[in-house]
Each structure stands twice: as C-alpha cells, then as structure tokens.
Amino acid sequence: MGSLIQQIINGLSLGSVYALIAVGYSLVYSVLLFSNFAHGGFLVIGGYICYYALLKGGANIWVASLAALIGSGLSAVAVERMAYKPIRERTSVTLYMLIASMGMSIVIENIFVVTIGGRFRALPPVIPMRTVNILGVASTSASDLLSLAAAVVFLVGLQLFLSKTKWGLAIRAASYNLRIAGLMGVNVNMLISLVFFVAGLLAAIGGIFLSARYSLYPQLGVITTKAFVAAVIGGLGSLPGAVVGSLILGLAEMLAAGFLSSQFRDLIVFGLLIITLIVRPTGLFGKSVGEKV
Amino acid sequence: MNEETAYYEPLQQQRPLLSVKNLSVNYGAIKALKGVSLDVNSGEIVAVIGANGAGKSTLMTAIMGDIRRSGGQILLNGLPLPERSYQVVSAGVSLSPEGRKLFAPLTVYENLEMGAFPLKDKNEIREQMSHVYELFPRLEERAGQYAGTLSGGEQQMLAIGRALMAKPSVLLLDEPSLGLAPIIITEIFKELTAINKTLGMTILIVEQNANKALMLSHRAYVLQTGTIVMEGRSKDLLSNPEIEEAYLGGKKHQ
Numbered sequence: 001m002g003s004l005i006q007q008i009i010n011g012l013s014l015g016s017v018y019a020l021i022a023v024g025y026s027l028v029y030s031v032l033l034f035s036n037f038a039h040g041g042f043l044v045i046g047g048y049i050c051y052y053a054l055l056k057g058g059a060n061i062w063v064a065s066l067a068a069l070i071g072s073g074l075s076a077v078a079v080e081r082m083a084y085k086p087i088r089e090r091t092s093v094t095l096y097m098l099i100a101s102m103g104m105s106i107v108i109e110n111i112f113v114v115t116i117g118g119r120f121r122a123l124p125p126v127i128p129m130r131t132v133n134i135l136g137v138a139s140t141s142a143s144d145l146l147s148l149a150a151a152v153v154f155l156v157g158l159q160l161f162l163s164k165t166k167w168g169l170a171i172r173a174a175s176y177n178l179r180i181a182g183l184m185g186v187n188v189n190m191l192i193s194l195v196f197f198v199a200g201l202l203a204a205i206g207g208i209f210l211s212a213r214y215s216l217y218p219q220l221g222v223i224t225t226k227a228f229v230a231a232v233i234g235g236l237g238s239l240p241g242a243v244v245g246s247l248i249l250g251l252a253e254m255l256a257a258g259f260l261s262s263q264f265r266d267l268i269v270f271g272l273l274i275i276t277l278i279v280r281p282t283g284l285f286g287k288s289v290g291e292k293v
Numbered sequence: 294m295n296e297e298t299a300y301y302e303p304l305q306q307q308r309p310l311l312s313v314k315n316l317s318v319n320y321g322a323i324k325a326l327k328g329v330s331l332d333v334n335s336g337e338i339v340a341v342i343g344a345n346g347a348g349k350s351t352l353m354t355a356i357m358g359d360i361r362r363s364g365g366q367i368l369l370n371g372l373p374l375p376e377r378s379y380q381v382v383s384a385g386v387s388l389s390p391e392g393r394k395l396f397a398p399l400t401v402y403e404n405l406e407m408g409a410f411p412l413k414d415k416n417e418i419r420e421q422m423s424h425v426y427e428l429f430p431r432l433e434e435r436a437g438q439y440a441g442t443l444s445g446g447e448q449q450m451l452a453i454g455r456a457l458m459a460k461p462s463v464l465l466l467d468e469p470s471l472g473l474a475p476i477i478i479t480e481i482f483k484e485l486t487a488i489n490k491t492l493g494m495t496i497l498i499v500e501q502n503a504n505k506a507l508m509l510s511h512r513a514y515v516l517q518t519g520t521i522v523m524e525g526r527s528k529d530l531l532s533n534p535e536i537e538e539a540y541l542g543g544k545k546h547q
Contacts (some may be wrong), residue, residue, distance in 0.1 A: 166410070172405050173396045180394045183357055185382030185411035185459060 006138040007258035008251065013144035016151030017248020020206040021227035022234070022242040023155065024199030030175035030237035031195050034094040035228065037101040038079055039203055040221020041108030046072035046125075046204025047211040047220060048112065054124050061126040076200025077193045079104050085189070105221065112218035118216040127212040147209040154205060155243060158198065162239075167194060175237065226253075229269055233276045235286025236281045244284060248272070308371050310335040310495050311356075311386070311463045316365035318348075318355045325351040327519040328365065333463060338496045340510035340527065342503040342540055348500035348519045349497050350391050353467045356497075357381050357388050369463070383411045385462035392471060393452040401432055404440050408458030413468055417460070424492070425454040428484060446477035449540030450484070457488070464488070466498040470505060478502070482509050503540035507531045515540075 003116040012230040017083060028036045049071040053064035083100045112118075162168035174191055182188040206227075210220060226249065234245025249269060255269040276283060309332035318326040326348045333339045343349050354360045356367055356374070358381045365376040375381055387408070396404050407426060409418045426433040429450040435443065440451060449469055452531055456464055469485070470478045488494045499516075500506035507513055507527045515523040515536065523530070530536050 037376045136487055166406075169399075169403060169406060170410065173399060173403075176396045177394060179359065179397070180390065181407070183359060183382070183388055183390060183394075184407045184455070185379045185387075186407075187377075187379045 003138075003258060005134070006140065007254045009134065009138060009140045010144060010258075011251035011254035012120075012180045012247060013140070013148045013250070014146045014254060015230075015247035017209050018227045018250055019130075019205045019243045019246035020151050020154060020202045021187060021224050022231040022246045023158065023239055025173075025224070025228055025231045026234070026237055026239055026242040027195055027199050029231070030239075031171065031178055031192060032084070032088065032094065032097065033237075034097040034101065035236070036199075037098070037224075037228075038083075038103075038104035038108060039199065039228075040224035041079070041105050042072045042076045042200040042203040042215075042221075042230045043207035043210070043224060044108065044112060044218060044221045045075045046200075046207035047216045048116070049204075049224065050208050051121060051123055051211065051216055054126060065205075065208055067210055069201045072204035072207070073197040073201040076196040076203075079108075080196040085192075109218045117284055120217045121211075122215050123208075123212045127209070129212075143209065143212060147213075150209070151206055154202060158202070158239070161198075167191070172193060226269060230271045231283075233272055233283055235283025238283070238285035241283055241285030303449060309333055309368075310370060311497065312368040312371075313352075313491055313537075314368070315355065316352070316355060316367065317363045318351050318360060319363045326355065327518055329516070329519070329521055330365075331514050331524070332352075333495060333497050333522065335495055336489075336493055337512065338485070338498065338510040340506040340513040341497070341499040341516050342501070342506050342513060343499075343516035344540075345501065346518070347516045349516055350467055351519075352516070353391070353465050354385065356465060372390060379411070382459050382461075386465060387456040387459040387461040388465040388467065389449075389452040389456040389469065391467040393448045395440040395443075395448055395451055395455070397439065399440060400437055401440055401443070401451055402436040404455050405432070405458050408455035409460075411459055411483040418458070421458050421460055428457075428488060429454055445473050446480065449473060449477075449481055453481075453484070453488075457492075457494075461494075463495045466496060468500060469498070470500060470502045478505060485509060494516055503536070504531075507536075 021039065025036065025039055046068040050064045050068035053059040053067045054061065059067065083104045084097050087100055089094045127146060129144050131139050132142050132145060133139045162172055170181055170186045170191055173184070174186065178188060181191070207220065210223060227246065230245040230249040232241045233248060234241030234243065249272065252268050252272060253265045256264045306420055311333040313329060313331045314328055315328045315330055317324065317328055329352060331339070331341070341352065351360070355362050358376050358378045369384055369386060374386065375384055396407060396444065399407070405422055409421055412418050412421070431447055432454055434453055435447065440448065441450060453466065468480055473481065485496065486509060489496055498506060498510065507530055510527045513525065513527045513530050514521050
C-alpha cells in the first residue's frame with residue numbers, strides 16, 4: 001500500500017513536469033496548428049540560463065529562475081519570428097512550419113554543443129532534495145513535491161490568464177479561428193508572440209526541475225517527446241487534455257517502473273500512444289480540425 | 294425607405310466616408326477584382342450585388358486588409374485605410390463575415406467582448422454592449438450560451454452585433470442572408486434598417502439576395518467577374534429590366 005501511494009506521488013510529480021511542457025505544445029498547436037518540435041530547445045535554454053545565473057551570476061534560485069523563465073520565453077518569441085513567421089506569412093500549409101521546427105530543434109541543441117560543450121552539468125543544490133515523509137505511509141523527495149506545487153501554481157495561473165484577461169480571451173478565440181480573431185482587431189503577430197512567450201516560459205520551469213533532478217545537457221530537450229505524447233493522448237490543442245494526458249502518462253510510467261520494471265516505462269508510454277491513436281485519434285479532449293483556411 | 298433616398302442626395306457632394314478607388318486583387322494568376330471603385334457616404338446603406346464568384350467577398354476581405362491588395366486605394370474620411378486587419382478595425386471599419394464565423398466555443402457574451410477588442414475603455418464597451426442588446430434582446434437572454442448552440446438567425450444577429458461592438462464608422466456585412474429562412478432574413482433586414490436609422494450607422498452590404506439588398510439600400514453597385522458593371526439608386530436598379538432579368542429572377546416583388 002505504501003509503495004502504491006509512493007508511486008502515485010512520483011507519477012503525479014513526473015506528470016506535472018510533463019504537463020508544463022505539454023501545455024506549451026498544445027497552446028502553440030491550438031493557434032498555429034503545427035507541432036513545434038523546437039519546444040524541447042526552450043526547456044534547455046531555460047535550464048542553461050538558470051545554471052549560469054546561479055553559478056556565474058551568483059544569483060539566488062528565485063532570480064535565476066525568473067531569468068530562465070523570461071529568457072526562455074523571449075527565445076521562443078525569437079524562434080517564432082525567425083523561423084515560423086516568414087513561413088506563415090507566405091503559406092497556410094502548416095507542414096512547412098513543422099519541418100522548420102525540427103530544424104530549429106537541431107540548431108538550438110547544437111548551439112549549446114558548439115559554444116559550451118555537450119558535457120553533463122549538475123545544477124548547484126538549490127532545490128531541496130531531502131526526503132519528505134508523507135503521513136508515515138510514503139516518502140518522496142522535496143523536489144518532487146516542489147515541482148508538483150510549481151506546476152499547479154503555473155497551470156492555475158495560465159487558466160486564470162486565459163479565462164479572465166482580454167488577451168487570454170483573444171488566445172481562446174484565435175485557437176478556434178486565428179483569421180477571424182485578426183478581423184476582430186487583434187494584432188495576430190503580437191498574439192502569436194505572446195503564445196510563444198508563455199509556452200517558452202512554461203517549458204523553462206520544466207527545464208529547471210528536470211536539470212535539478214537529473215542533469216543538464218544539450219539533448220535534455222528529448223524529454224519533450226514524452227510531453228508531446230502526453231499532449232497527443234490528451235488531444236492536441238486542448239489544454240485540459242494536455243494536463244490530463246500528462247498525469248496519465250506520469251502515473252503509468254511510475255506505476256510500471258514500481259510494479260513491473262523500469263525498462264517497461266517507455267513501452268507503456270508508446271503503448272498508450274498507439275492505443276490512443278487507434279481508439280480515439282483526436283485524443284481525450286481533442287478538437288477535430290475542420291475547415292480552417 | 295425609397296422616399297428617403299432624396300434626403301441623402303445632397304450628401305453625395307460631400308467627401309464620401311469610405312471610398313474605394315480602382316481596387317485590384319489577384320489570387321495568383323486569377324484576377325478577382327479588376328479595378329473596382331465605389332463610394333459610401335455617411336449615413337448611407339450601399340449594396341453590392343452580384344452572382345457567386347463575382348468578387349463580393351474578396352472586396353470585403355480586401356477592404357478589411359485580410360488579403361493583400363495588388364492595386365488601388367481605399368480611403369476612410371479622406372485618409373488611406375491601413376493595410377493590416379487590426380489597424381483597419383481600429384480605424385473604424387468592422388466586418389460581419391460571410392458564413393458568420395462566430396467563435397463557437399465561446400459564449401455569446403465573450404463573442405461580443407471579442408468584437409470590442411480595439412476599445413480600451415470599459416465603460417465604452419459596456420455602453421456598446423447595451424446598444425447591441427437593445428437591438429437584439431435575444432442575445433442578452435442567451436449571453437451565457439455558447440455561440441455554436443444558437444440558431445442560424447441568432448448567430449447572424451450575434452455576428453452583426455459583434456461587428457457593431459467595435460464602434461465602427463462603417464459596418465461591412467458579407468451575405469447576412471446566407472443560409473437563413475426567408476422569415477428570418479426579413480427580420481434581420483428590418484434590424485439593419487433600424488441600425489442605419491437609429492444609430493446612424495453607415496453600412497456597406499454585399500448580397501446575393503439582390504431583391505432584399507436593393508430594398509434595404511439607398512444606392513447599389515452591380516459586380517460582375519471583378520468589375521462594377523452598373524451603379525445607381527437602389528429603387529432605379531430594382532425596376533431596371535436588365536437587373537430584373539439577371540438578378541431578380543424576372544419578378545420584381547416576391
């Protein structure tokens with residue numbers, strides 16, 4: 001019983017990190033209808049900014065995280081301006097943006113390899129890793145609980161932003177029909193930049209927790225494959241779907257690791273993806289993409 | 294309505310509120326608009342009628358800056374209208390698009406809020422909202438309902454209301470009768486007359502339903518394969534045998 005609760009907590013914690021990344025994927029997808037495979041790059045950028053702010057800048061974790069969030073958000077905006085905007089202004093075929101995003105993913109990864117090297121780095125111990133006992137039935141690391149709490153705070157914050165503010169409303173409208181949102185007087189380029197900024201910011205939080213838990217290296221962004229799978233299971237373009245999909249995936253992975261073998265983790269992840277694609281291709285909360293000119 | 298046409302004639306000597314000069318639009322090699330010119334005076338309802346594919350919707354989207362113009366000029370109050378959609382709306386031209394194009398997963402209220410996006414002042418938005426609710430009380434009843442669940446007529450009212458929310462000086466309507474039952478069309482067009490009279494709203498409407506559009510409007514243009522082939526006072530066009538033949542199905546009154 002204790003180990004079940006333990007695995008559930010671990011699963012939720014892992015799922016919450018996936019959720020931060022998956023929500024960014026879904027947000028971009030819902031507005032521009034393509035999967036941004038450079039998303040993992042934003043996570044790595046956030047991780048490195050945090051690392052250098054802590055180590056070279058002498059900042060505390062709060063300042064370093066803030067710098068990472070903003071830096072990653074701005075890089076996401078820059079990637080959009082450089083790689084995607086020229087494409088979407090010329091054609092409505094979103095496949096080209098998908099291909100460009102694969103290219104940008106390689107570019108970002110290799111910028112880090114070339115400039116600071118591909119070796120693994122460990123964040124200074126700024127995020128508490130000590131073991132926390134939960135009501136005597138399970139124990140987990142403080143960082144897991146922190147990542148869960150951070151994910152809840154930011155996801156609730158995102159939900160409030162989307163439901164209560166003018167630009168949040170505009171993003172929801174644009175995720176239904178970007179062109180018509182433009183006809184309502186919304187500056188579409190500004191809206192897309194905002195969406196990328198938010199996506200980059202959320203990815204950076206995931207990046208900080210992942211590099212604290214494991215280590216930081218230029219290919220850390222590969223983990224976004226899992227978040228992408230979670231977004232697909234939840235239904236690409238749906239934010240609640242991304243969160244639910246992430247939690248399902250985190251739980252499935254940790255329960256598999258705990259009760260079967262940790263070698264089954266990826267098998268379970270991709271098994272769930274395949275089942276979803278066969279049974280419900282649009283995902284749990286997916287919107288069917290109909291006409292969109 | 295036709296008696297009033299005379300009232301608007303002196304206005305025509307003034308500078309038109311919206312003036313389209315020699316507007317051309319190409320889709321690749323296809324010329325959708327070949328030098329279209331038209332004027333809309335303050336307080337007028339101007340109709341553009343034409344068959345499918347004549348370029349009516351292209352004209353609307355080109356004015357809105359939603360597609361690139363390849364030539365010509367559009368003036369609002371004598372000043373060039375900006376080329377980007379969001380600037381066009383801020384400048385004072387808003388569109389109720391063809392096929393309504395509501396934000397189906399948003400509520401009626403949120404759709405209206407979206408229409409007011411360029412407005413900064415909260416009081417101004419509330420005031421516009423009450424104007425729209427006054428015109429279409431049914432929208433107020435259904436404020437919390439998702440736009441996608443409204444009936445066709447209600448959706449059209451919401452599309453018009455949403456466009457009015459931006460407080461435009463010229464309201465563009467693209468095929469407001471599309472896909473609606475005749476009785477609903479009559480209701481909608483009655484509201485359009487009211488919007489024009491009580492709010493003094495200047496309206497440019499494109500319609501396939503030539504009869505309704507000509508009954509509603511003060512002046513009209515006939516668009517054929519990207520060119521204006523005829524223009525005049527709507528009541529004159531209604532009794533023009535050529536128009537009757539081509540657009541009114543050979544009978545003047547339905």
